[in-house]
Amino acid sequence: MVQSATARRLEASGPGAEKRRREILGAASRLFRARGLHATGMREIAAALGMTAGNLYYYFPSKQDLLAYCQEETLGQLLDLARGGASGPRRTPDQRLRDLIEGHVTVLNEATPGSLAHLEVNEVAAARRASLLARRRSYETAIRRLIDAGVAAGTFRPVDSRLATLALLGALNWTVKWFQPDGRKSATEVGREFADLLLRGLLSGAPKHARAAGSPAAAAKRHERPGATSFNGSLSKRERGGSNGA
Amino acid sequence: MVQSATARRLEASGPGAEKRRREILGAASRLFRARGLHATGMREIAAALGMTAGNLYYYFPSKQDLLAYCQEETLGQLLDLARGGASGPRRTPDQRLRDLIEGHVTVLNEATPGSLAHLEVNEVAAARRASLLARRRSYETAIRRLIDAGVAAGTFRPVDSRLATLALLGALNWTVKWFQPDGRKSATEVGREFADLLLRGLLSGAPKHARAAGSPAAAAKRHERPGATSFNGSLSKRERGGSNGA
DNA sequence: AGAGAATTTGAACCGTGGTTCAAAGCGCGA
DNA sequence: TCGCGCTTTGAACCACGGTTCAAATTCTCT
Incomplete structure (x- = not known):
């Protein structure tokens, strides 16, 4: 003691x-x-x-601390990003969100020191996890507020800002799963295109969107797939490691 | 032998x-x-x-096989989904993409048997991974083609379909990190809103988007954060398990 | 009931990997 | 050069968890 x-x-x-x-x-x-x-x-x-x-x-x-510090580091950069945009003079919510998206992708995929995302949060022990979750929540809230502000200003469509935030973060965080530094596009470029994609969506002109008449998730109901994946296939026991591509 | x-x-x-x-x-x-x-x-x-x-x-x-089969199972359902939509009569790419998005979220978060996503693909051994990656690629390609088709038809804006697919999948797959069965919205509802979000984007009216004048990732350059995260804070050694929330 | 196969058990094996620790190195001021 | 802390080492410790296996139990068919 x-x-x-x-x-x-x-x-x-x-x-x-x-x-x-x-x-x-x-x-x-x-x-x-x-x-x-x-x-x-x-x-x-x-x-x-x-x-x-x-x-x-x-x-x-401990290794736990290593992980925890990695996450704290990344999270810190993201929060800086969110705060930085907020302090700027008069910028519209959509401009700020654009920058945030671009910055997020950049931080996660190019920042040198700690580039480990929120991923694996539940791997850290309870005590430390609490702090991380709190800060993460803070970051998420910042984004959500930005979206709410945009909606209030009429710049954005009226959306469920919580869901929109989650969708946004999903797309952004997922980049760490496939982004390659020597790929055709830099992290910042990816960020820019993502921002465009998420803000403007896919549809082009005036949405002539007729609510899909067909059965949406009907195909998903085929749970009883007969012998689709047979279990008695060839099973090579034991096998380890190897290089892992993206 | x-x-x-x-x-x-x-x-x-x-x-x-x-x-x-x-x-x-x-x-x-x-x-x-x-x-x-x-x-x-x-x-x-x-x-x-x-x-x-x-x-x-x-x-x-082995445990490896358990994991592999879980992924095969999920992947199989997703591929069924993609194929199912394709066989339907004459439906526009955006309708099909809508259904696919909705179905994807549903499969990942409500399907009973194997609900483990592509996540953790690199945890399975090389031999089995090859098969999984091939099928995953197949699924991704299906989505990408859908987007390409939409672009060709003029329904979608001209976008980098590869990036768009990745953004889409990120948002969808990320749901497994936060979705809760007893939450306020069902998986299918989430899927529906996501589809709307991703297809229509956030912006409302005619985009008066002036390319963000400020320095986009400038704030991210602050790598030298002074003593932001001091390493000498209180460090509680050892600590294990505990329940993990979302 | 009884034989033989299908299933289940429980204990032990064993590699891996995080962690500890006492015994060296090393650097620098006196 | 000596001494004294800061660093580094290397080996050993130890628990955890995937896996194996021979023996025990249950099931089934005759």
Whole structure:
């Protein structure tokens, strides 16, 4: 009960310590994202920086903390983004939302230090999760308010801002699953197109939208798929790892 | 080298076997989704059905297979959906896309047996992953073609159909992260609103969109956040599990 | 009832991976 | 150069969880 103050002072007090921590965080983040959270071991993270597994524990108390800090980092950047747009002079909600979308994609896919998204939030322990969720909620609220403002101003159609926010965030966060730095488009470009897509939608001219007459989810009702996926197919037991593409 | 044909016949040949497998698959799927793939152990899945861990191996050769089958199942339903819409008489691309969106959300969030999305694809071993990725690609292509068709017909604005598909799928797949069966809206309702949102976008009237004059991602450049997240905060070591909310 | 197959059990095996720790290195001021 | 903290090491610890297996139980058909 008294070890906290004393025992903890022993760890990482030097000048380069903070920088070192950034490096570790960076490597961890990169690996988490590339190979998955559970697939990356502490030894692996350490090896990526030419150091030893046990040495990591001189800078971070646990893997959990590594993950938590990654998320805090990213979340911090996103919140900065949201706040930054808010402080600007008089900009319309749609302009601000555009920038936010573009920035979001950029932060998630190009930012160097901690690029791990909200993904895997439930992997962090309860105590830390609470803080993360609170900040995430804050970010989501910011977006939602922006949409509400747009609706109030008449710029946006009257929509369920909660759902719209969720749809928006889904599209944006999902980018980490497929975006490739050496792909044909930069993160910022993707962000720009996404903004356009989400704000203007797909439809072109005056919507001659007749409510789909057919049965919408009727096809989904075919649950009884006879022998669709036979279980007795060839099953190669055991097989591990390998490189994972996008 | 000769065990395959012989040894495997010993497993699960009875009449109720197939039904049993469905049950297992269902429980696994439910748990995977609720507590996360790695958080759910075989013993847990077994316990959920009142059986024993080792008993599962009488029906499935490995946890990997459990996961793979879950994904195959879901993917199969989605492909059915895509094909179903295609076979219909003369329906416009936007109508078909609407239905597909609605169906997608429904399948992912209400379907009983295997509701695990494309998520976690890289968790399955190489051999099986290949098949899954192929089918997933097939599904994505179907959507993309739908969009292309819509563009060709003039119903949709000229967009990068690849990006549009990705944005769409992101929004849809992300629903599994927040959707709650006992929430205020059913999966189908959510799907319907999403369809509307994605097809029509947020903007209302004639877009008086002046290209955002300000610096778009300028705020994102603030990487040097001074002491924003101090690392020396209180760090509670060790802490495990706990219930995870959405 | 009884034989043989289908199913289930429970305990043990075992690799993996997060974590700890005492014993070195290393750097720098005195 | 000596000493003293900051760092790093490497090996070992240990629990967790997927998996195996031989024995026990249940089911079914005659």
